[in-house]
């Protein structure tokens with residue numbers, strides 16, 4: 001007789017507290033990183049400073065921040081031998097998240113410290129992986145469009161270099177700042193699906209690259225990071241304002257999920273969506289296409305009225321990235337380029353007090369069967 005577990009199975013682990021964490025938490029309907037609200041960080045911080053905060057549990061002093069930025073800058077470029085391999089792997093018909101998953105996995109093979117699990121080596125790998133993630137995303141775009149890869153400028157920020165290595169042109173300062181805020185907003189979010197995947201892999205004492213590959217794979221799904229891309233696909237599919245309300249109603253009648261709405265934890269609204277909504281309004285106006293924001297706002301309104309569901313981080317980030325001229329299927333890889341900082345903070349936290357994750361499953365299968373040869377079945 002199999003062991004019987006009393007009580008209901010917690011599908012989705014909604015009510016399970018799997019670890020203690022000091023990285024990020026939802027307090028009074030807002031998200032905190034290490035005790036600072038994201039509103040505060042979005043208004044005053046930079047992505048680099050936020051990464052330092054996530055990894056070190058404190059804001060850096062001025063000289064520490066400069067040193068940290070130099071360390072990231074020095075690691076942004078991709079090894080030419082690795083780039084040669086990247087040019088050989090398929091891009092046609094390949095989703096950028098699938099490519100990114102493979103690229104990060106392959107990148108580990110060029111890192112001589114990949115198997116070194118000392119704290120010092122892990123810190124160096126953390127910098128390397130975080131600095132290179134954006135470069136990988138833009139490399140994918142350059143390779144698939146038959147263009148040469150552009151070397152990053154190590155004296156500039158990760159946000160600036162994202163646009164520079166994507167287009168080869170100096171980006172607009174206001175757009176860079178807004179993108180930097182997007183990177184801050186996406187950096188961490190407590191025990192979300194990909195952070196949990198990172199921690200699960202890290203808990204077996206596997207290496208940081210392997211854990212990041214688990215996390216990228218989890219983020220890829222449309223119920224998690226993949227939703228931002230799907231939002232823009234939906235908006236394009238709807239096409240015009242007059243179709244928006246009916247489209248949403250029909251989707252709900254057909255029990256279809258509307259991407260970018262709902263959240264496991266926030267039931268009264270995602271604080272990141274509020275900041276992104278303002279940005280979406282501003283940016284869509286700036287590029288002379290305010291209808292994308294207006295259509296989004298109408299869908300938002302309809303979803304609240306019909307289903308009581310509010311937008312999550314993915315909803316308005318879609319029109320923000322679209323207005324920045326970023327290809328739609330790069331939206332989720334951008335999420336990864338930011339969230340890698342949070343994933344790494346989770347791996348470090350996991351390793352400070354590690355116990356391998358190994359939950360149980362409540363048996364619901366048959367028992368007591370006896371094997372019989374194939375010809376007698």
Ligand code: ACO
Nearest residue numbers: 222223224225227256257258259260261262263264312314
């Ligand atoms: N559209 C329509 N109905 C929805 C939506 C949605 N976006 N989200 C939830 N619902 C409905 C469900 O159908 C369900 O209704 P029911 O009780 O009538 O069956 C109810 O709301 C509860 O939804 P669940 O899916 O059980 O909620 P859960 O906490 O498991 O999932 C999730 C949360 C995955 C975010 C869900 O809301 C969803 O699928 N949203 C769309 C995808 C999305 O935007 N993902 C990004 C999330 S943010 C992030 O990961 C970065």
